[in-house]
Amino acid sequence: MTGVVDDQRWSLVIPVKRLAAAKSRLAAPLGRHRAELALAIASDTVMAAVECPRVAEVIVVTGDPLAAGALADLGAHPVADEPDAGLNPALRHGARSAVRRRPDAGVCAMSADLPALRAAELDRVLAAAARHATAFLADTPGVGTTLYAASPGAAFRPGFEGSSRLRHRAAGAVEIDLADVPGARRDVDTLADLREAARLGVGPHTAKLLGRLSF
Template sequence: MTAWTVLIPVKGLAAAKSRLRGARAPRERLALAFALDTTRAAARCRAAGRVIVVSNDAAVREAVAATGAETIGEGPGGDLNAALRHASAAVRAGDPRAHLAALTADLPALRPADLAGALAEALRHPRAFVPDAPGTGTVLLTALPDAGLAPGFGPGSAAAHRASGAAELRGAWPSLRRDVDTPADLAEAGRLGLGPHTAALGVMSQDMQGTVATFDDQTRSGTVLLDDGTELAYDTAAFDASDLRLLRLGQRVRLETGADGTVTGLALPTM
């Protein structure tokens, strides 16, 4: 079996995951937990020969080293793509025939089997990428020994990688495609099953707030629009557990979620 070198870039925690403000755990702790769960899953993937976290952040490097994974500095350049170019060059300097895979660090629900499936498909193309769940970003970029990695991560990276000649891999691989930038993303990851570092933070028992988008007074179910624009559904059981008699469209509510990310209750923010 081909052994891939998996590169996981992790930027400084102070600047990480700004769109996750309001989650129960501080976003710095969330970002580190995401990275550790991503690294753990990658290390357990049967197709991964080496897993290397690319970061200049001392806290990240210390936490990763404690798990036994490798670390490397980002080198010059100051952004994620420069860090990946530096790391891939360092790997290829020691092993010119290395199979390279760049994996984003915000995959707290990643399952080794999903990553292995994508890497198996990637063997058919000199360069390949897996888009994120919305289809606009990239969660995995690969390069065979005769190809350069040529990373183009950032807004619209799926289109950028496609335009650069990388083949788009279309497998389902739900846990691989579920990166986390927003509370709604985190809820989706929770439904898939969080890794132990993220789960230990208790993030899926957090309270989220939003406004009522729909309410059916016959079924006592509907949807709430979160502050990031995402709709979450609540069922009859969730409404009945809330001791509310009705909801009005546009009304502000607090959502209580279970371990799998589903809505378990609603309340008025002042309650």
């Protein structure tokens, strides 16, 4: 893209499903601690985003009052989960709010499932995203997407869920090709994912909970 802005700033739109329904693939191993883990992971994701120099604002889209309060305490701006029709509509709603609040910022949707995310990694990913109208980062298995970004003025059309890497690519978004951003790619859906994130080093909320559970 021409006119690349090296210091482009971003509104991060982070969706957080109702905690009682979240992380269903961890229900068997975690039992009653599942909702607590979902919130700890979202808290570490939001904390890294808030600390990232290129991030102007973090908007959390959630219908969960406990998550909204806890993530606001970490510096996020919560908005309602409207129209309450799943992930991509929630992201589009959050993006409209982001553009109203900061018209000069790019809009970047990012999963709340990244407990090993580091602010410096996210900063490098966003610097790469600013070179394109729309861009995305594939997850560790290379099937899904952890982050989808639209520069100012570009249409924001998130296509998360399932094989979203191919979907984003087919829609013309450019894949961000950075080798060493493992925390930004490692989303956690299963126990094996959680173990791998723990090996990378998770943030303080997740670390504390895993310590308590002797994980």
